[in-house]
Amino acid sequence: MRFLRILALAVMASVGVPLAHAQLAPLEPEELYRLLAPSVWVVRTYDADGVPLRNGSAVVSAPETLLTNCHVLEKSRRIVIRNDNVQHDAKLQHIDVQRDLCQITARNLRAPSVVLADSDLLSVGQKVFALGNPRGLELSLSDGLISALRKDDDQRNLVLIQTTAPISRGSSGGGLFDNAGRLIGITTLVLEDSQNLNFAIPINRQRELAARSEAALSASRSGSAGAKTVGTTADVGDANAVPVSEKCRDEYRKYVVAPNPKAFAITANGRCIWQQSVKPNRPHQSTSPDPAVRAMEVCVAVFGTGCSLYSVGQSVVYGR
Numbered sequence: 001m002r003f004l005r006i007l008a009l010a011v012m013a014s015v016g017v018p019l020a021h022a023q024l025a026p027l028e029p030e031e032l033y034r035l036l037a038p039s040v041w042v043v044r045t046y047d048a049d050g051v052p053l054r055n056g057s058a059v060v061s062a063p064e065t066l067l068t069n070c071h072v073l074e075k076s077r078r079i080v081i082r083n084d085n086v087q088h089d090a091k092l093q094h095i096d097v098q099r100d101l102c103q104i105t106a107r108n109l110r111a112p113s114v115v116l117a118d119s120d121l122l123s124v125g126q127k128v129f130a131l132g133n134p135r136g137l138e139l140s141l142s143d144g145l146i147s148a149l150r151k152d153d154d155q156r157n158l159v160l161i162q163t164t165a166p167i168s169r170g171s172s173g174g175g176l177f178d179n180a181g182r183l184i185g186i187t188t189l190v191l192e193d194s195q196n197l198n199f200a201i202p203i204n205r206q207r208e209l210a211a212r213s214e215a216a217l218s219a220s221r222s223g224s225a226g227a228k229t230v231g232t233t234a235d236v237g238d239a240n241a242v243p244v245s246e247k248c249r250d251e252y253r254k255y256v257v258a259p260n261p262k263a264f265a266i267t268a269n270g271r272c273i274w275q276q277s278v279k280p281n282r283p284h285q286s287t288s289p290d291p292a293v294r295a296m297e298v299c300v301a302v303f304g305t306g307c308s309l310y311s312v313g314q315s316v317v318y319g320r
Helices: 001-015 029-039 203-222 223-230 246-257 291-303
Strands: 040-046 052-063 065-066 079-083 086-096 101-105 127-132 140-151 158-163 173-176 182-190 198-202 263-267 272-276 307-313
Touching: 001 086, 001 198, 029 040, 029 052, 029 127, 029 140, 029 173, 052 182, 086 198, 086 203, 101 203, 140 246, 158 182, 246 272, 246 307, 263 291, 272 291, 291 307
Parallel strands: none
Antiparallel strands: 040 052, 040 079, 052 065, 065 101, 079 086, 086 101, 127 140, 127 173, 140 158, 158 198, 173 182, 182 198, 263 272, 263 307
16 A cells, blocks of 8 residues: 555656645555654754753655754754664754754665645645654654644744644654645644644745755854854743743743744743734834844833843743
């Protein structure tokens, strides 16, 4: 069955049918798992002394190439990928911290590449499957629906896919697939203390990854302000980690699912405020188009005390 499906994909590709748009018959969950399991890998990272840092997931998107979340790779000096009893060292190739999407490579990786869908064609209510390594439980399959498609301020670009397919820590960097086995997103975060609110990065963002990575690295090499985008912190969706009041944690849960650009500021005595988009909503307190600057200025103006940035975009920047 797997051979016949691969043959069908090859035939469609040979006659010019874009695989992202091709109408493929839905797979039974058992067959979908057999098709995709060789292409979803465990990611383990280590520091300079060989001490383990994080566990996550990655999906083979091209020969010797995998996609994962940047926060999975944070502060790592060594990246190891594993599937069953096969293990490879991997290296970072492209990085887009703002979107939390990174690409790694592993020499001599023989795993098959998944088919990439067109995430701009997704619909709410569509059946989906998540495959990853939650809590270190390798190759765990879950299913659900697309429950919402979160777009940017202009409602033009898809920012996050919201799904009821359950994921947990360790699922970061895993795959969200349609019922034909095509990759529609990279699972990235779950809102804890909530009812099954899970999110994935739309796979179409992979198209811009190389260019955005080069731009960020060029800025880093030149020492410009853009260098600040190279670097990230894990668990952006963990509201319990926010060192403020429960009311602010509720606000942070709203912040996490809001489109970029955005920034969340906190005070030492448990208060918070956040800003979104480039359009100032409190021009009497701040007119900056940068939500990070605006969040800090509005925070000080409202609370009359010192403020700190907790998160900018999809990255936690608060120094503990």
